[in-house]
Amino acid sequence: MAPSTTPRGKATSDTVEKYDIVIIGAGPVGLLLSTCLARWGYKIRHIDNRPEPTKTGRADGIQPRPLDLLKNMGLKPDIMAHKPAKVYEVAFWDPTSARDGIHRTGTWASCPSFIDARYPFTTLLHQGMIERVFIKDLKKYGVEVQRPWTIKGFKTDYEGDSVYPVEVDLQHVDGGKMDKVRAKYLFSGEGARSFVREQLKIGIKHKDPIAHVWGVMDGVVKTDFPDIKMKCTIHSEHGSIMVIPREDNMVRLYIQIASSTDKDWNPLKTATEEEVQNSAKKILSPYQIEWERVEWFSVYPIGQGIADKYTLDHRVFMGGDACHTHSPKAGQGMNTAFLDALNLAWKIHHVEGGFADRSLLESYESERKLVAENLLNFDAKYAALFSQKPPAATDVAAASQTSADNDENPFIATFKESCEFTSGYGVAYDANSLNWSPLHKAQSPIINPKGNKLRTGRILINSNVTRVVDANVVHLEQEIPLNGSFRVYVFAGKPSKSKKALEDFAQNISKPSSFLNSYLRSDIDSVSHHEQHNPHSHFFTFCTIFAAKRPEVEISRDVPGVLARYRDHIYADDIFDYKIPDATAWAHAKMGLDQEKGGVVIVRPDGYVGIVTSLVEGGGTVDALNSYFGSFCSKKLAEHRANL
Amino acid sequence: MAPSTTPRGKATSDTVEKYDIVIIGAGPVGLLLSTCLARWGYKIRHIDNRPEPTKTGRADGIQPRPLDLLKNMGLKPDIMAHKPAKVYEVAFWDPTSARDGIHRTGTWASCPSFIDARYPFTTLLHQGMIERVFIKDLKKYGVEVQRPWTIKGFKTDYEGDSVYPVEVDLQHVDGGKMDKVRAKYLFSGEGARSFVREQLKIGIKHKDPIAHVWGVMDGVVKTDFPDIKMKCTIHSEHGSIMVIPREDNMVRLYIQIASSTDKDWNPLKTATEEEVQNSAKKILSPYQIEWERVEWFSVYPIGQGIADKYTLDHRVFMGGDACHTHSPKAGQGMNTAFLDALNLAWKIHHVEGGFADRSLLESYESERKLVAENLLNFDAKYAALFSQKPPAATDVAAASQTSADNDENPFIATFKESCEFTSGYGVAYDANSLNWSPLHKAQSPIINPKGNKLRTGRILINSNVTRVVDANVVHLEQEIPLNGSFRVYVFAGKPSKSKKALEDFAQNISKPSSFLNSYLRSDIDSVSHHEQHNPHSHFFTFCTIFAAKRPEVEISRDVPGVLARYRDHIYADDIFDYKIPDATAWAHAKMGLDQEKGGVVIVRPDGYVGIVTSLVEGGGTVDALNSYFGSFCSKKLAEHRANL
Incomplete structure (x- = not known):
């Protein structure tokens, strides 16, 4: 391949x-x-x-x-x-007002529902x-x-x-x-x-002048601490601990042993396994904790640095x-x-x-x-969020809601940002030759069409669709394996409305100097008819998604030949999503694409959206895509116009 | 163990x-x-x-x-x-009216949404x-x-x-x-x-006088038949075929070669691989089919028989x-x-x-x-359904709806029954000592409480809940592994409303001659505190489900000790189900149990519901369960009253 x-x-x-x-x-x-x-x-x-x-x-x-x-x-x-541990929530524990131990002040979701994650948990x-x-x-x-x-x-x-x-x-x-x-x-x-x-x-540039010495211990414990299977941030009169559940009944404890803002501080401060266990016992009091087995113990300095x-x-x-x-x-x-x-x-x-x-x-x-x-900036903000003031229960409750009403509250804003960031869904690449956001210099009414909810430089929004050939309900964003190809999602709207636009799209990508035809496989004539993802080129895989019910889509009638060759990548957008009950084509609607006329989404091989265009009659859509690919590919493509 | x-x-x-x-x-x-x-x-x-x-x-x-x-x-x-094939839909093909080939007359879901299946497909x-x-x-x-x-x-x-x-x-x-x-x-x-x-x-008793000779062929084909990745029933002028997709691009074809109602018929009729392929080519015409590889080919007689x-x-x-x-x-x-x-x-x-x-x-x-x-009866009915008259498109559409409006249509009634039966969800065991349905001789207001939607002799209804200790969202019906134990689901309603009933339940199962205490493990004193499912008995695992949000449940406060020992089996019924938006505790509601007062469900070790009771203050609930288990267990249990 x-x-x-x-x-x-x-x-x-x-x-x-x-x-x-x-x-x-x-x-x-x-x-x-x-x-x-x-x-x-x-x-x-x-x-x-x-x-x-x-x-x-x-x-x-x-x-x-x-x-x-x-x-x-x-x-x-x-x-x-x-059988890894899965962390769905983080619990916060603080000293009681009577100063006789610790109590839980609140919990929050580690990946709240406002993040549209398939797997809203951390796998440990x-x-x-x-x-x-x-x-x-x-x-x-x-x-x-x-x-x-x-x-x-x-x-x-x-x-x-x-x-x-x-x-x-x-x-x-x-x-x-x-x-x-x-x-x-x-x-x-x-x-x-x-x-x-x-x-x-x-x-290495050290972003934050604070250096920390951490103790970390993996082991199996016996305890009556109720949140031992949750991620916990615990502050007490005797110090602070972070609890992370693990596979096989294990738990990881992080204890901050020392820190300094002195540039010349030599972080030699250390602690024995027993000292760390004794600290943990004091911090968790009035709960009991005993170790049945310690699998790993280490004390190490960490500085925030970036090359x-x-x-x-x-x-x-x-x-x-x-x-x-x-x-x-x-x-x-x-x-x-x-x-x-x-x-x-x-x-x-x-x-x-x-x-x-x-x-x-x-x-x-x-x-x-x-x-x-961004990670290092976030890290400092996140540390401050947790080490200074414990969140109030009302803050936590408000922050877990999906509504944006409370975003003026800085705690909640930081919380939301932190959840998105830690989940990995917050990664956003700036506008450049790969990411044609509205900030990109290329401007055209076809690019970034009105209503579009996809953000270039961010991953494709998740959606459920039905694969036409076998009626399997699938996760569209997972349908193309990590094959190193650009993913061309042709949201084709209603077949009756988009027929000509789809034909024009197919005709234009079939032209000799199109982005596709400029990079055909050298062995194209001997490719097996079972090849699902790369029958034409190693650099492109096409998906076509219709705003129709599966039985309404007839591939031989509705899909032009070049796209029909990807017969395992033709979908019906007919899976109801109760969060957008008024839509008729839920994947189209989630992406913010026209449910009748569709649109085209180019996703980079790493899963990030590169460009979003309308699907128009004539050559405009493929022109825009030729311009996009032409901005970083090795050959000159057709219609690669400087003004785009 | x-x-x-x-x-x-x-x-x-x-x-x-x-x-x-x-x-x-x-x-x-x-x-x-x-x-x-x-x-x-x-x-x-x-x-x-x-x-x-x-x-x-x-x-x-x-x-x-x-x-x-x-x-x-x-x-x-x-x-x-x-990577098995997954069959979500069945397609029906019949001769065209012009008799120049075949055309699709309709499709239907192999496991429609009125069956509440986690995996609504057949795995091939x-x-x-x-x-x-x-x-x-x-x-x-x-x-x-x-x-x-x-x-x-x-x-x-x-x-x-x-x-x-x-x-x-x-x-x-x-x-x-x-x-x-x-x-x-x-x-x-x-x-x-x-x-x-x-x-x-x-x-062997032969239920149906018809004996059949089948040809079956597994192989990899090249074809333009559009439904080759679906299950298909194809009738043509040249005979009938069933298409079943398989893993690795394979497909299985079943061809009925001969049949007879003559008791003394000797099913020697056979066919060669080539003859079967030629039949398939004729039946699928105008579509083309060629074999790249035949993995298996067999011709064998089948009679419907039961020992x-x-x-x-x-x-x-x-x-x-x-x-x-x-x-x-x-x-x-x-x-x-x-x-x-x-x-x-x-x-x-x-x-x-x-x-x-x-x-x-x-x-x-x-x-x-x-x-x-039932299977043999069904088989005959199913065969008739498909071999006599092809379903009209409107029948198929109507049958796929969840509403019961059309159940007077015999086609639709048979369809629904057949879907439930083939999915495996239709298996129902009659009332006996294990299945205390309303038809069982034991009658008590506590047993089969009003509103209950669970059917004894059928599997437990699926539901999503949150595990309290680690906030994981889980499938309740899968939470106890196949460990050979009875599964005791204590739906505990609202903690504030059911506190006494739950305490009474715990107290009564802890009595010396209760169903639980009569069958404790002989090694109970040396059981590890990590044991999740069978800390007390090899024959019982307990789950407690509260009609509350997860952070509201405090195990040390809300759960009596004997149930709290199953700390990994304590759940909050707080996962919204858009199909029953008005509920406040969706698992309780799906089972038809009181969302405030709860109820108790005993599920047999094979997953079938044995008995459903209310959760009442006093000894009534455990009395009923002692009577249930007492009807087939080896010891005399407390309160095992003949009149129940």
């Missing part, structure tokens, strides 16, 4: 082994990148300096949006097979189990993580081999066996102590903790890492596959660094 | 190996029985005369209700990992894959199916060993190695040609195809087999575990034979 316009994975001149990419570190960021690229046919050298996957501790929270991603990759069942599971899910999947594509190996050096050297310009020295951690390889890319997913970042002399650059030359990249560190309280580490990797993966794919101009890679840093900066 | 009041699994007098049960045949019925009993701690000898699980062909349809069961066993993810997957899911699970409990072994003889002989009265001779199919074993039970899941049934000289008895002595039992054969059209074979096995499994468990009187085993035949008879 791998497209190939440049030679890949073959030694061109000498005996040095060549790879599309060398990935250092098999934590979440490295594994997700590796898994995507392996599936899309790239040759990967992946090493990790640990002898085996994470045994205990580290990150453990998968937020709602990354869970969507894992589902889209087909990995969610393997995650859920471990030991990082090692999550890593193994990826490792098992990688094996299917012939990639094994080499352990325990480490990176000893690297350089970018176009003269030696311009196709594989990165030379990397790898070594077994015991100091013996060495290997010099060449690659098109080098990726550091090494974590906070990144050799690659240090070699590149990329600095100045994510790459120097767009050949050597970094992601995950190598680029940003922050407090574990909001459970964002693994999630930000996953989305870093996803953002980079498809851009490498589209450049190496010949679709996109190499400049596309510049958007990795600009998009993901902004997210990290 | 296995309870034990009689010695089990140990040789008592000689060197003959002893088992709780010997199971012949590792198809669906044998495997489900084996899996249940293995999980509950029984010692099993399981043989099958095939060298390996089903390779191709045979049954492939899992209906909605059995899928609930597989989910309850934790096996659904492994089934779904194979090769039987061998389903068998392997069970085989993998059995291994976890130390049971391996011995292959290829067969049964050579058996006798029931109480004098030799009254605890293990069944002597069974087993032999390797190559005629070599033999083994004589003793068991408490022998089960035949051998299929239609059952050695055990023949030895017992149990006759006169399912057991002779309640030591040797039969189930599945050994007891009933019918046409494959409604996809009921595997489903009836599963439910046969489930019905028997828990009854053996409760007898051998010391809970139930041995007479409980008599209800296996009476309950399951009735279901088979």
Whole structure:
């Protein structure tokens, strides 16, 4: 399935082994990148300096949006097979007014209903189990993580081999066996102590002058504390704790041990396992807690920091903790890492596959660094929200409502923002060549049509539709697997109203220099008729959604041939949504598209909306899309007019 | 976890190996029985005369209700990992009026919305894959199916060993190695040609004088027939076909080759693979169909038959195809087999575990034979429905509505009945000692309270609730795993209104001769505090559901100690259901229980409702339950009054 316009994975001149990419570190960021690229046919050298996957501790929270991603990759069942804990609510505990212990002051939903999440909870599971899910999947594509190996050096050297310009020295951690390889890319997913970042002399900017020392303990407890299976923020006369439930009756406790705003503070303050347990007992009093087993215990300093650059030359990249560190309280580490990797993966794919101009890679840093900066700003705000003043029960109740009436209350505004942010649904990429928001310089009445509720740079809104060929009720946003393709959703409105517009759309994408026809598969004549997603191009998958009941849609009559070829991606928008009872086509209505005339939504391969257009008669819709793709693709497309 | 009041699994007098049960045949019925009993701690000898699980062909349809069961066993993810086809709708095709081919006359939902199914579709997957899911699970409990072994003889002989009265001779199919074993039970899941049934000289009654010869073909096709991914019933000038989609782009075609009402008809009529393909091509014309691959092809006669008895002595039992054969059209074979096995499994468990009187085993035949008879009657009716007159489009549309307005139309009545029946939700056990319906002789104002919508002998109505300890939104009917226990659902209404009734309930089940306290675990003092389902007894799991919002429920304040011990089974009935918008406690309302005062529902270990009572102050509720359990349990319970 791998497209190939440049030679890949073959030694061109000498005996040095060549790879599309060398990935250092098999934590979440490295594994997700590796898994995507392996599936899309790239040759990967992946090493990790640990002898085996994470045994205990580290990150453990998968937020709602990354869970969507894992589902889209087909990995969610393997995650859920471990029976992770699911956090639906957060409870707040504070000292009683009598100062004789603690009491619950309120709870709130971790992903309230105003966020339209398929999985409105945080999934808690030991990082090692999550890593193994990826490792098992990688094996299917012939990639094994080499352990325990480490990176000893690297350089970018176009003269030696311009196709594989990165030379990397790898070594077994015991100091013996060495290997010099060449690659098109080098990726550091090494974590906070990144050799690659240090070699590149990329600095870390500390956004917040406060440094913290945290104690963290995973274990099985016996307790009468009633919220031990919920996420809790507990303040007491004796200190503060955060409780996080885990799989297998385990619980994680975070205790802040020390903090300082002194730049030169050396965070040597530490604590023993017993001291932390004794602190926890005091904090939880009058409730009892005893440990049956401690699985992991660690004390470590955390500073909020962000790397100045994510790459120097767009050949050597970094992601995950190598680029940003922050407090574990909001459970964002693994999630930000996953989305870093996803953002980079498809851009490498589209450049190496010949679709996109190499400049596309510049958007990795600009998009993901902004997210990290927002995360760090949020982290500070979130910490303040919880550590200063406990929320009043009325605030919590008001904040959980979906109505926007109370948004002038700063607590509620921060709460809503924080829920959206921590769920992963708040990630928004700014206007750029990929995201044609109303702020983008391209202006046309066809782009961002009136009423449209989709926001470019944000993920596609969830919707339920019926697949026409087999009458299965499906989640539209999950229908295209993570195949590295742009997702073209043609919301076709009512067949009787949109017939000509749909035919014109089909005719125009079939023109020689359209975005589709400019990037056809080289093996198009031998593609199996069973191929569902990429019969024409590796870079596009089409879905057509009619505002009609399923039995009313006759593919041979209603769907032009080029779209009908995606017969498993033709849908009827006929699933009632009680939240918008007056609609007649609920997916159209949720997106804010015309229920009679439809509209076209381009979703980037990573799930973010790129552009929304009307579906009009004539060539206007495809012209707009040619302009969109033409702004970053490698060829000149038809009707790519400068004024758009 | 296995309870034990009689010695089990140990040789008592000689060197003959002893088992709780010997199971012949590792198809669906044998495997489900084996899996249940293995999980509950029984010692099993399981043989099958095939060298390996089903390779191709045979049954492939899992209906909605059995899928609930597989989910309850934790096996659904492994089934779904194979990406089965899902049938949501059935399409009807008939000759065109111009007689120049076929056209679609209508479609209908295979499980319409008037059936409140969690999974409103049929799951289609090769039987061998389903068998392997069970085989993998059995291994976890130390049971391996011995292959290829067969049964050579058996006798029931109480004098030799009254605890293990069944002597069974087993032999390797190559005629070599033999083994004589003793068991408490022998089960035949051998299929239609059952050695055990023949030895017992149990006759087969043929309900319908028509015998049919079917051709069936599994394969991968290339076709422009638009409904190839749907279940279709196709009538044409050239004959009839049924289309069933399968996993991996496969499709199954059933073609009726011959039939006769002549009792002495010898169904030797056959057809070659090519003849069947040519028939299919003619029937589907004007559409094209070509086979890329044929995985399985078979021609076989089917008569509708039912065994006169399912057991002779309640030591040797039969189930599945050994007891009933019918046409494959409604996809009921595997489903009836599963439910046969489930019905028997828990009854053996409760007898051998010391809970139930041995007479409980008599209800296996009476309950399951009735279901088979209904199935055969239904089968004839269903066949007539489809083979005589195609449904008019208006009939289909009307039948798919949930309103009961059209029930006088016999077509629609049959349709509704057939949908409920084929989904598995129509199975209803008659009033007996286990099912205290309004027809049961026990009458009391407490039993079957007014408004109650639950029907004894039918499965529990689905509902969504919030688990109090961790705020997880859950499917209440799935909260107790298939652990062999009676499920006691205490719908507790409003805490303020039901406080005394709930306390009285707790006090009365804690009395020495209550149904609970009469069957406590012998190891009750050493049960881990992590035990969620059976802290007191292997025969009961308690759930308490409040008509309150989750944060309003304080377990330490609102739940009496004996129920609070099931802290993972305490729920808030606070999940809005848009179908009953006026309710305040939606699960209570769906069950038809008082939203303030609640009620108690006893669900049998196989998921069928046994008795429904009000929750009253005083001892009345527990008195009624003691009477219920006292009618089939092994001990005399408190307040077990004859007049109830």
